[in-house]
Amino acid sequence: MNEAEVAHMVTNTEVSRRGSGAPAQQPADPVAQRTQSVEAPIRPPVDIWEDRDGIVLCADMPGVSKDRLNLRIDGHNLIVEGQVKFELPEDAEALYADVRSSLYRRSFALSGELETGKIEASLKDGVLTVRIPKRAELRPRKIEVRSA
Amino acid sequence: MFGIPSNMPSSVFDELWRLQQEVDELFGTWSSPLGIRSVPRGSFPAVNVSLTPERLDVYLFAPGIDPKTLDISMQQNLLTVSGKREVRVEEEADYYRQERFSGEFRRVISLPEDVDPERVEAKYVDGIVQVGVRRRESARPRQIEIQ
Numbered sequence: 001m002n003e004a005e006v007a008h009m010v011t012n013t014e015v016s017r018r019g020s021g022a023p024a025q026q027p028a029d030p031v032a033q034r035t036q037s038v039e040a041p042i043r044p045p046v047d048i049w050e051d052r053d054g055i056v057l058c059a060d061m062p063g064v065s066k067d068r069l070n071l072r073i074d075g076h077n078l079i080v081e082g083q084v085k086f087e088l089p090e091d092a093e094a095l096y097a098d099v100r101s102s103l104y105r106r107s108f109a110l111s112g113e114l115e116t117g118k119i120e121a122s123l124k125d126g127v128l129t130v131r132i133p134k135r136a137e138l139r140p141r142k143i144e145v146r147s148a
Numbered sequence: 149m150f151g152i153p154s155n156m157p158s159s160v161f162d163e164l165w166r167l168q169q170e171v172d173e174l175f176g177t178w179s180s181p182l183g184i185r186s187v188p189r190g191s192f193p194a195v196n197v198s199l200t201p202e203r204l205d206v207y208l209f210a211p212g213i214d215p216k217t218l219d220i221s222m223q224q225n226l227l228t229v230s231g232k233r234e235v236r237v238e239e240e241a242d243y244y245r246q247e248r249f250s251g252e253f254r255r256v257i258s259l260p261e262d263v264d265p266e267r268v269e270a271k272y273v274d275g276i277v278q279v280g281v282r283r284r285e286s287a288r289p290r291q292i293e294i295q
Contacts, residue, residue, distance in 0.1 A: 039162060045247035045248050045249070046245055046247055046248065047235065047243070047245060047246050047247065047248050048243070048244045048245040049238055049241040049242060049243045049244065050241060050242050050244070051238065051240055051241040051242075052240075056238075056241070058235075058248060060211045060212070060248055060249075060275075061211065061275070062193075062194075062209040062210065062211040062274065062275035062276050063209065063274055063275065063276050064274060064275075065274050085274075086207055086273070086274075086276050086278065087273075087278065088198055088205070089198070089200045089202075089203065089205070090200075091200050091201070092198035092199065092200050092205070093198065093199050093200070094161045094163065094164040094196065094197070094198055094199075095164075095197040095198065095199050095204075096164075096195065096196065096197040097161035097164050097165060097196045097197070098189065098194035098195050098196060098209070099161065099194050099196050099207075099209055100161050100162055100164070100165035101162070124212070125211055125212050125213070125272070125274065125275045126209075126211030126212065126274050126275020126276065127211045127212035127275065
């Protein structure tokens with residue numbers, strides 16, 4: 001485990017409870033802070049689920065457009081990065097700020113039965129959706145029981 | 149990977165953060181009284197507010213909503229933004245994480261007294277609602293000419 005925050009995407013982890021109590025921005029892990037000395041990235045909140053065909057990850061990344069999104073596979077890790085941008089007048093001063101970083105980053109360790117070469121992603125209104133298919137031969141098959 | 153250009157919008161907020169942190173360190177969390185309408189940190193949507201002599205902009209980080217369902221209103225200097233974000237739950241799927249906010253939200257933001265409630269505009273770009281309010285002329289710095 002290097003700088004990756006490991007979310008066991010397939011081994012069954014406890015489903016975290018949804019709710020407004022979960023912070024939208026959480027402090028980044030210390031390792032990421034060291035590598036990104038300028039500012040600590042925001043950990044975007046995610047939903048992750050699995051169905052027959054694969055795993056889907058949804059991440060909230062407001063202020064990120066397609067050209068400022070960087071989604072990549074590094075070894076066994078899926079790395080989600082994006083840069084926040086919004087229209088700000090030249091001479092503006094900040095009165096209040098919940099969002100204090102311009103970078104999102106979060107990474108996930110993938111497992112071997114996932115087909116990393118066939119990942120599909122889309123971004124709409126600041127929501128990233130990533131679909132990671134399972135290798136076809138490893139998808140669960142229903143075995144028919146024939147009556148004798 | 150990403151350089152941080154000096155004109156990044158967040159840099160101005162970054163300064164504020166540093167200041168807030170220093171204040172927090174000095175006085176603990178009792179330092180300043182809470183706004184009566186403030187919400188806990190981490191509530192949806194996150195909000196930034198910026199100010200110039202001419203205008204004030206409120207940014208609400210609300211990804212994945214239909215802007216038509218947003219209700220934005222101004223009463224005197226109180227800006228209220230309410231709406232709903234429905235996160236669809238897949239029936240046939242097994243969930244590992246559900247961190248994204250789902251449901252109704254409402255935020256009331258108390259703006260400086262000099263904003264003009266008649267001159268408000270709003271737009272939705274890449275999941276951020278930007279509400280721009282003009283400030284009254286009287287609030288702006290004036291150049292005084294010497295006769």
